[in-house]
Amino acid sequence: MTESPAGEPRVIATEAALDFLSEIRRDHPDILFHQSGGCCDGSSPMCYPASEYRVGETDVKLGEIGGVPFYISGSQYEVWKHTQLIIDVVPGRGGMFSLDNGRERRFLTRSRLFGSGEASCGIPAPSRPKT
Template sequence: MNPTTAPRIVATSEAVELLRRLGGTHGALMMHQSGGCCDGSAPMCYPDGEFIVGDRDVLLGVLDLRLRVGETPSTRPEGGDAVPVWISGSQFEVWKHTQLVLDVVPGRGSGFGLESPMGVRFLSRSRAFTAAEISALPETIDGRAWEQGQRPALPAQPQVVGQAADACPVPPLVSGTV
């Protein structure tokens, strides 16, 4: 992977901490970026293998729960340290130009994820890739390729950010605008 390649998925430190807690209770995890129903397009967390990944689902990346803010992995995460994050193929077509930022916020969503009873929910934020980032993105891995053993390269940029604004900064308000 090109060292300038931005990962398709990053997570806030709070989201990673919640995943660690959920993993401690439920074992290995996976996430799926919902495409409708229930909680709109919310990311939901499941025990690994509980959500059936289809052949056309697209892997956004594998979150490495060993990492802290700003770190990049030197080895591939395994077992409970690896959280694959999936999105449906049709929804990926709409979002393929964006980096998904996994965050957590207070409040109970109406989804089926493991986080629902904890009084928090995962939230997707995103930022558009630059033209240079888009041209450097690796080919995607779909559910079929995953089943055949294909895995993504290790991310060359940090995958954990302190806050969502670190990955997708909010532009300052211009005086006189709403």
């Protein structure tokens, strides 16, 4: 799990996202997020049953939202390491394989750049999954 040097979490969620996450967890208690960078679903945060998604060796655990682990690919982390991801909910359909699909709302990633005191060249090494 990574934080900015000032201790700011790298991923947070809006109240609406946390409420939606609780709704999904009633049907699927053990889930995880992976920030998609693929072409098919754009760059949506994808929500999967934990038992059905294999976290890659180069994936980085950014943190947790609502007790749910949140991962991003190592290559995307390198691009986004100076930002805080803010998971929100908007009307629409979720990613094709994401658990928010079919609920007429979907997760959306917003972001903000860390200030000069929050992120620097001394960014901690990302957390890699245990294999």
